[in-house]
Amino acid sequence: MPALEPLVGRRVIGDPDALDAAIWSGRDVVVLRLAPDEAFGIGATAVELDDEHAIDESEAGFVGAVLSTADLADVIARVDWSLPSDPSALAQGKVAGVPAKLLIGDPSLLVTHAAYAGELADRLGWSS
Amino acid sequence: MTDGSISGSGGRIVVDGRPIEFAAGDSVAIAIMRSGKVPGGGGTLCLAGDCGNCLATVDGVAHVRTCEVEARPGTAVAGDPGHGKPPLPIVDGRDLTRTPIGRELGVRRIDVDIAVIGGGPSGLAAAAAAAAGGGNVLVLDADSGTEVVAIYPGRSIVAREPAGMLHVRADEIVVATGSAEIQPVCPGNDLAGIVTSGAAERLQAAGVGLGVAVAIGSPPSGVACTVLDGRLIRFEGDATGRLRSVVTTNTDGSEMTTACDTAIVGLGRAPRDVLARMTGDDAISLVGSVADEHPLPAAPTAGEICRCMGTTVDDLASAWDAGYTELELLKRASWAGLGPCQGGACLPHVRAFIAARTGTVPEPFTARPASRQITLAEAAADTTIDAFRRTPLHDEHLALGARMDRFGGWWRPWHYGDVVGEYWAVREGVSIGDVSTLGKLVVSGPDVVEALERIYPCHVADIKVGRSRYALLLNERGHVMDDGMILRTGESRFVLSFTSGGAANAEMWIRDWVDTWGLRVHVMDRTMSLAAINVTGPHAKELLARLGLAEPPRFLGHLEADIAGVPCHVMRLSFTGEAAFELHHPVDGSVTLWRALLDAGRDFGIRPHGLQALFGLRLEKGHVIVGMDTELDTTPHRLGMDWAVRMEKPAFIGKAALERTSRLPDTRRWVGFAMDGEAPPEGSPILGRDGDEIIGNVTGSWTSPLLGRALLLGWLKRTPFPDRVVINGREAVVTATPFYDREGLRARA
Numbered sequence: 001m002p003a004l005e006p007l008v009g010r011r012v013i014g015d016p017d018a019l020d021a022a023i024w025s026g027r028d029v030v031v032l033r034l035a036p037d038e039a040f041g042i043g044a045t046a047v048e049l050d051d052e053h054a055i056d057e058s059e060a061g062f063v064g065a066v067l068s069t070a071d072l073a074d075v076i077a078r079v080d081w082s083l084p085s086d087p088s089a090l091a092q093g094k095v096a097g098v099p100a101k102l103l104i105g106d107p108s109l110l111v112t113h114a115a116y117a118g119e120l121a122d123r124l125g126w127s128s
Numbered sequence: 129m130t131d132g133s134i135s136g137s138g139g140r141i142v143v144d145g146r147p148i149e150f151a152a153g154d155s156v157a158i159a160i161m162r163s164g165k166v167p168g169g170g171g172t173l174c175l176a177g178d179c180g181n182c183l184a185t186v187d188g189v190a191h192v193r194t195c196e197v198e199a200r201p202g203t204a205v206a207g208d209p210g211h212g213k214p215p216l217p218i219v220d221g222r223d224l225t226r227t228p229i230g231r232e233l234g235v236r237r238i239d240v241d242i243a244v245i246g247g248g249p250s251g252l253a254a255a256a257a258a259a260a261g262g263g264n265v266l267v268l269d270a271d272s273g274t275e276v277v278a279i280y281p282g283r284s285i286v287a288r289e290p291a292g293m294l295h296v297r298a299d300e301i302v303v304a305t306g307s308a309e310i311q312p313v314c315p316g317n318d319l320a321g322i323v324t325s326g327a328a329e330r331l332q333a334a335g336v337g338l339g340v341a342v343a344i345g346s347p348p349s350g351v352a353c354t355v356l357d358g359r360l361i362r363f364e365g366d367a368t369g370r371l372r373s374v375v376t377t378n379t380d381g382s383e384m385t386t387a388c389d390t391a392i393v394g395l396g397r398a399p400r401d402v403l404a405r406m407t408g409d410d411a412i413s414l415v416g417s418v419a420d421e422h423p424l425p426a427a428p429t430a431g432e433i434c435r436c437m438g439t440t441v442d443d444l445a446s447a448w449d450a451g452y453t454e455l456e457l458l459k460r461a462s463w464a465g466l467g468p469c470q471g472g473a474c475l476p477h478v479r480a481f482i483a484a485r486t487g488t489v490p491e492p493f494t495a496r497p498a499s500r501q502i503t504l505a506e507a508a509a510d511t512t513i514d515a516f517r518r519t520p521l522h523d524e525h526l527a528l529g530a531r532m533d534r535f536g537g538w539w540r541p542w543h544y545g546d547v548v549g550e551y552w553a554v555r556e557g558v559s560i561g562d563v564s565t566l567g568k569l570v571v572s573g574p575d576v577v578e579a580l581e582r583i584y585p586c587h588v589a590d591i592k593v594g595r596s597r598y599a600l601l602l603n604e605r606g607h608v609m610d611d612g613m614i615l616r617t618g619e620s621r622f623v624l625s626f627t628s629g630g631a632a633n634a635e636m637w638i639r640d641w642v643d644t645w646g647l648r649v650h651v652m653d654r655t656m657s658l659a660a661i662n663v664t665g666p667h668a669k670e671l672l673a674r675l676g677l678a679e680p681p682r683f684l685g686h687l688e689a690d691i692a693g694v695p696c697h698v699m700r701l702s703f704t705g706e707a708a709f710e711l712h713h714p715v716d717g718s719v720t721l722w723r724a725l726l727d728a729g730r731d732f733g734i735r736p737h738g739l740q741a742l743f744g745l746r747l748e749k750g751h752v753i754v755g756m757d758t759e760l761d762t763t764p765h766r767l768g769m770d771w772a773v774r775m776e777k778p779a780f781i782g783k784a785a786l787e788r789t790s791r792l793p794d795t796r797r798w799v800g801f802a803m804d805g806e807a808p809p810e811g812s813p814i815l816g817r818d819g820d821e822i823i824g825n826v827t828g829s830w831t832s833p834l835l836g837r838a839l840l841l842g843w844l845k846r847t848p849f850p851d852r853v854v855i856n857g858r859e860a861v862v863t864a865t866p867f868y869d870r871e872g873l874r875a876r877a
Contacts, residue, residue, distance in 0.1 A: 006716060013570075013652040037650065053573045053620060055650050060716040061657030080237070080295070080510070097512025113656040114715055115517035115538075123512065 002065040004117045010044040014054030022049040063117045067108040096123035139201030156194035157182045162336045166320040167194045171435040175327035178308035180436040180468035191501040234292040235510035240266040243298035245276045250416025251304030278497030279406045293509040300411045303404045307397035307417040311473045313428040316363030321371030325394035339389025346394030398476050405495035425476050427484035434474040436467020455490040519564035520659050520718035536628030538565040543738035550737035554704050558665035559737045560725050567631025568654040572621040575647035585773040585780045591616045596684050600772045602782030608762045611754050615686050631655040659718035664708035667732045674728045683876045692724030702875035705749040744830040750865025757827040766796045795847045800865040807831040807838035808856035815854040839867050
């Protein structure tokens with residue numbers, strides 16, 4: 001059964017062009033582009049971007065679970081909105097009624113705020 | 129009417145406690161009729177699912193069309209009451225949150241190019257044509273077990289299947305649901321023993337005898353009956369509600385009475401288009417007889433027009449005379465069309481009623497989901513209630529015995545079992561509270577001061593780095609939306625705090641205005657990234673010193689510091705009326721910090737406080753809670769908070785409205801009250817001194833352990849504002865706030 005584990009990294013709000021060209025430092029950094037002006041670099045320890053007023057904060061407020069193909073199917077069964085047609089896109093919406101993000105790939109990643117972790121795990125039947 | 133013989137018995141069902149045999153393939157309705165009884169409480173039976181005249185409670189589910197349920201051995205049927213509703217299944221009156229009787233249903237989802245609703249010849253032809261065109265086609269057919277109950281905007285179809293619910297999204301929808309037989313409206317049409325031509329044919333096919341049968345209108349095919357030529361006048365019955373004769377007109381206009389057991393009516397057909405009328409979507413097309421024009425029968429003059437709701441033609445006329453002369457209004461006023469068949473039976477007659485009075489035939493009324501009775505389990509299948517957030521200290525609260533409650537979108541500790549003890553810990557010792565739920569935004573950019581000056585009614589530019597200011601957030605009408613703190617962390621960077629429920633709205637509000645003004649400001653919502661613990665009480669400063677905060681900020685100051693090894697943004701402010709420090713920190717350090725504070729404060733008698741104590745503490749200080757104390761049109765002036773608005777500023781959101789309304793008389797004030805005895809409930813009405821006029825309401829109420837009396841906050845809505853009022857039968861005195869520490873010395877200590 002998957003488990004939602006804390007994700008740490010850096011979250012940045014900045015100019016979209018600057019974010020496009022940002023250089024992320026860290027090990028195995030996975031960057032989630034949450035909005036045109038917002039990105040969360042999972043595993044990032046620093047980020048360089050050309051925006052002196054960017055808000056660059058250490059981030060520990062998300063949790064995530066790596067999903068197997070079967071887990072992903074279970075999660076998608078609890079999604080009642082259309083997933084993006086681009087398979088590599090970051091899908092954002094409610095999973096089982098809980099705000100979440102879904103990065104479909106190999107492997108796939110389910111992300112939510114830590115504040116929703118307990119509720120999401122309960123609804124997906126992942127609570128021990 | 130029936131000989132009761134059964135060839136090929138399928139078993140027995142139980143109807144109102146009495147077993148009856150059924151034949152293989154019988155519906156419950158036909159099985160009941162085979163036994164010589166009538167399903168439902170009378171009225172014309174269609175046995176096609178169009179009327180609501182065969183409803184019963186089947187296997188515990190109320191309002192089921194028995195003509196659509198296959199009889200199976202052991203099926204339990206109870207007649208729906210003639211009037212009123214079947215009783216709701218009460219599971220446990222002490223705990224209504226428990227799962228009610230019934231099973232949880234799953235949802236199957238399908239996306240298709242074309243969905244065809246109806247598996248008759250027209251539907252199948254449409255499906256074949258669509259498939260030939262290369263489309264991905266799905267046929268949804270009630271006779272095959274998939275009954276569509278709704279079409280929602282966006283071409284979203286909801287259907288029920290034997291195993292659960294089916295949700296279909298389609299690019300195009302073809303409705304091929306055919307037509308329904310028109311029912312008679314005349315005196316006696318509520319009697320048992322009247323069937324449509326189609327129903328008569330079904331009964332004939334099932335081998336159910338009709339006794340002496342007469343037909344009015346188009347006769348059924350292959351059913352032995354006497355066809356009456358004249359116009360239908362009325363049905364006549366006996367004291368049991370059973371049909372005994374039909375009265376029609378002779379060619380000379382006189383009445384003719386014909387005795388019978390069964391009256392068969394063939395009055396034509398009307399499109400069965402309730403699903404098509406649920407949306408105005410151009411991508412929904414109709415094929416077959418559902419696409420026919422709606423016929424207009426003769427205007428009804430007497431009898432029950434809507435059998436489902438018991439609406440008579442006289443009822444309709446009364447509503448008409450009262451001015452409800454438009455179809456949608458007449459429907460609401462008379463209830464015709466609101467029942468189980470959703471107008472399937474009465475709609476043609478209601479339209480004819482209006483047409484006869486206006487000369488204009490109205491369009492059929494709007495239909496809304498669901499077209500059939502569905503259970504709560506079917507309606508709720510795979511839906512979820514709002515998710516409430518948990519702070520990182522949720523499990524700590526539970527371990528401390530907290531009673532948790534939902535507040536502002538979060539689970540929060542309401543108390544830890546001793547509200548008064550929690551109160552005294554704040555007033556005389558030290559206490560900690562979980563305020564992680566507060567809204568927290570970071571704003572940054574070259575135009576950030578300009579933006580905040582325009583957004584807030586207080587001055588912003590003069591807030592020095594390391595200092596903070598309390599602020600109201602107003603909308604364009606000058607009404608209070610939220611409140612919180614503005615903390616300057618750099619020349620072009622601020623932290624803004626908001627109420628627990630207000631963060632998301634505040635972020636949208638600020639982003640929208642910044643975009644509108646074209647200002648260069650970034651906004652980051654940190655509400656769920658940072659937790660916060662409020663350390664408050666006379667010993668708060670000493671406690672924090674033990675954990676490494678040697679030089680705490682002065683009142684309304686803030687600084688960054690490690691406390692118990694956790695990086696914190698320490699803010700000195702006070703909502704409780706005592707010295708207080710909010711420690712904002714990353715959520716992953718929250719448990720460490722919480723436990724360290726409890727350990728280090730043990731000799732101070734530290735204990736956590738919940739919301740209930742916090743609300744009492746703030747009430748003694750007269751602090752407002754936006755959303756609890758405020759109304760949608762509350763202005764700063766009505767709250768007595770003119771000091772938070774600097775009208776000398778050149779501009780801010782809401783200024784123009786405040787200038788305009790300041791010149792108008794105002795009859796509302798949010799004030800404090802004090803009274804002897806226990807505090808009355810929040811929400812209590814406030815009466816004038818004579819006790820017979822409600823002049824306001826209580827928004828906050830607390831029996832102060834310190835002051836030994838009830839303290840209240842609430843609204844006065846009559847002028848001149850009185851100095852004494854009556855609340856819960858007792859006199860209360862309007863009292864200036866704060867009730868406690870008027871000079872604010874303790875908060876600054």
